[in-house]
Amino acid sequence: MCIVDTNINLMSEEATSQPHLTREDEIDASRCAIVAVDTVIFTIKNNELCVLLIKVNHGYFKDSWAIPGGIVDINETLYDTAKNRLEEKTGLKDVYLEQLYSFGDLGRDPRRRIVSVSYFALVNGEKAELNKTERYAAIEWIPIHKIGKLAYDHNAIINYAILRLQYKMEYTNVVYGLMPEKFTLSELQKVYEIILERQLDKRNFRRKILSIDLIKEAGNEIGVAHRPSKLYSFKDKKRKIVQIF
Amino acid sequence: MCIVDTNINLMSEEATSQPHLTREDEIDASRCAIVAVDTVIFTIKNNELCVLLIKVNHGYFKDSWAIPGGIVDINETLYDTAKNRLEEKTGLKDVYLEQLYSFGDLGRDPRRRIVSVSYFALVNGEKAELNKTERYAAIEWIPIHKIGKLAYDHNAIINYAILRLQYKMEYTNVVYGLMPEKFTLSELQKVYEIILERQLDKRNFRRKILSIDLIKEAGNEIGVAHRPSKLYSFKDKKRKIVQIF
DNA sequence: CCAAAAGTGTTGGGGATACACCCATGA
DNA sequence: TCATGGGTGTATCCCCAACACTTTTGG
Numbered sequence: 001m002c003i004v005d006t007n008i009n010l011m012s013e014e015a016t017s018q019p020h021l022t023r024e025d026e027i028d029a030s031r032c033a034i035v036a037v038d039t040v041i042f043t044i045k046n047n048e049l050c051v052l053l054i055k056v057n058h059g060y061f062k063d064s065w066a067i068p069g070g071i072v073d074i075n076e077t078l079y080d081t082a083k084n085r086l087e088e089k090t091g092l093k094d095v096y097l098e099q100l101y102s103f104g105d106l107g108r109d110p111r112r113r114i115v116s117v118s119y120f121a122l123v124n125g126e127k128a129e130l131n132k133t134e135r136y137a138a139i140e141w142i143p144i145h146k147i148g149k150l151a152y153d154h155n156a157i158i159n160y161a162i163l164r165l166q167y168k169m170e171y172t173n174v175v176y177g178l179m180p181e182k183f184t185l186s187e188l189q190k191v192y193e194i195i196l197e198r199q200l201d202k203r204n205f206r207r208k209i210l211s212i213d214l215i216k217e218a219g220n221e222i223g224v225a226h227r228p229s230k231l232y233s234f235k236d237k238k239r240k241i242v243q244i245f
Numbered sequence: 246m247c248i249v250d251t252n253i254n255l256m257s258e259e260a261t262s263q264p265h266l267t268r269e270d271e272i273d274a275s276r277c278a279i280v281a282v283d284t285v286i287f288t289i290k291n292n293e294l295c296v297l298l299i300k301v302n303h304g305y306f307k308d309s310w311a312i313p314g315g316i317v318d319i320n321e322t323l324y325d326t327a328k329n330r331l332e333e334k335t336g337l338k339d340v341y342l343e344q345l346y347s348f349g350d351l352g353r354d355p356r357r358r359i360v361s362v363s364y365f366a367l368v369n370g371e372k373a374e375l376n377k378t379e380r381y382a383a384i385e386w387i388p389i390h391k392i393g394k395l396a397y398d399h400n401a402i403i404n405y406a407i408l409r410l411q412y413k414m415e416y417t418n419v420v421y422g423l424m425p426e427k428f429t430l431s432e433l434q435k436v437y438e439i440i441l442e443r444q445l446d447k448r449n450f451r452r453k454i455l456s457i458d459l460i461k462e463a464g465n466e467i468g469v470a471h472r473p474s475k476l477y478s479f480k481d482k483k484r485k486i487v488q489i490f
Numbered sequence: 491c492c493a494a495a496a497g498t499g500t501t502g503g504g505g506a507t508a509c510a511c512c513c514a515t516g517a
Numbered sequence: 518t519c520a521t522g523g524g525t526g527t528a529t530c531c532c533c534a535a536c537a538c539t540t541t542t543g544g
Binding site for chain 1: 272274275276277278279280316317318319320321322323324344346347349350351356357358360362
Binding site for chain 2: 520521522523524525526
């Protein structure tokens with residue numbers, strides 16, 4: 001069992017009677033959908049999987065919570081839009097960032113037809129301090145089980161992102177995006193348990209993780225009131241396909 | 246081993262000095278990227294995996310081959326755009342259609358900043374007769390190993406689609422999109438072998454396929470010069486996550 | 491010496507793989 | 518009767534899951 005089926009059913013509507021635009025026509029942008037990027041940013045805080053939400057402070061969705069995003073500028077790639085908006089809002093650089101899915105339902109933005117290319121990002125909890133110098137009324141980490149009704153179709157985007165994250169935990173090394181530089185095996189196991197929402201066997205987990213060539217020893221804990229554990233760090237922080245479970 | 250890592254590295258470029266658009270601004274569409282849908286349509290012909298290509302007959306890419314696509318109209322969903330353009334070009338309805346990835350590099354369309362939401366479609370070889378009443382110079386099924394340099398970034402899109410298809414063959418039932426209503430187990434195995442590009446053991450393949458609750462018996466072959474095989478059909482043609490290999 | 495978390499091996503069962511021969515039909 | 522592809526069973530191996538006690542440190 002592995003990954004999410006990426007097809008989401010979208011509302012169907014008959015085409016208009018106007019002829020459809022094709023690549024060869026002159027393009028009238030006012031008849032077109034435009035592109036935004038929205039990013040689901042995950043971190044682990046207090047043993048919970050959390051998402052970064054911002055409170056919209058004007059417009060149709062004033063006072064609703066939403067995931068951060070922005071319209072794609074004509075000379076910024078999708079990836080850079082996600083990366084730059086994320087950096088502006090959180091001060092975070094070098095986070096794990098991956099395209100998720102594109103949402104294009106007709107009614108999803110009340111002002112205008114906008115297609116949202118969603119991304120998901122993984123941030124290590126220690127770095128996840130927020131840059132509050134923002135135009136938003138609020139910006140907060142919210143545990144996924146306490147998320148209410150959000151602006152736009154952002155609940156659907158987050159739900160999809162959670163599924164994708166769960167699958168990716170099982171067959172890739174993305175977990176590195178959520179971990180600090182050094183960590184214990186118990187901490188790593190805990191992150192898996194939080195995201196997969198099930199308990200794992202300590203011995204089997206250790207054997208499995210150590211058998212794949214993913215992490216290396218990095219010293220020992222000090223000053224804890226019990227047997228100090230070995231610390232580990234990732235050998236490299238490049239995405240890999242690795243079957244974990 | 247399971248699925249493709251969906252992140253593709255995109256060219257990086259510094260943001261402009263203009264302030265970035267956000268959800269709350271008035272939107273000037275001329276500063277925005279607009280959305281197209283491009284679809285990689287697969288079928289099996291002559292024991293080869295083929296993609297539907299069209300020959301562009303005017304504009305910058307005149308005489309290049311490309312995958313079919315079109316600009317997303319302001320009141321058509323992404324899915325419907327893919328479905329409707331595909332039906333217009335091929336006459337095919339009820340095909341398997343799934344969103345693939347969104348491509349947003351800056352230079353990918355020479356005329357204008359266009360983000361392409363790509364889809365992939367699966368068509369059963371028997372139905373894959375083409376509707377030639379088109380505005381294109383040519384429309385053809387091309388075996389994937391004979392595809393040359395295409396217009397836009399369509400080679401990258403196809404390569405990505407092939408990878409996705411290979412992964413999906415292993416853990417879903419999508420193969421139904423490529424099969425006729427009735428088929429033999431040997432034909433089904435052949436389709437797997439073509440797409441996965443490796444040989445499979447006949448006995449193990451049969452045991453595996455029959456052990457998961459996917460297909461049902463549907464009579465026997467007649468008039469063949471050897472022991473007639475049983476025919477099968479899919480129990481239902483809904484996408485499912487099913488580990489095959 | 492006690493509390494707390496770290497660390498460590500073995501066993502059994504199930505699923506995957508590898509492998510070769512007989513069967514049913516049309517010509 | 519022959520050529521063609523259809524159809525079938527078994528043995529082995531490896532991986533996964535289940536399971537409990539000892540070790541090391543600080544207080």
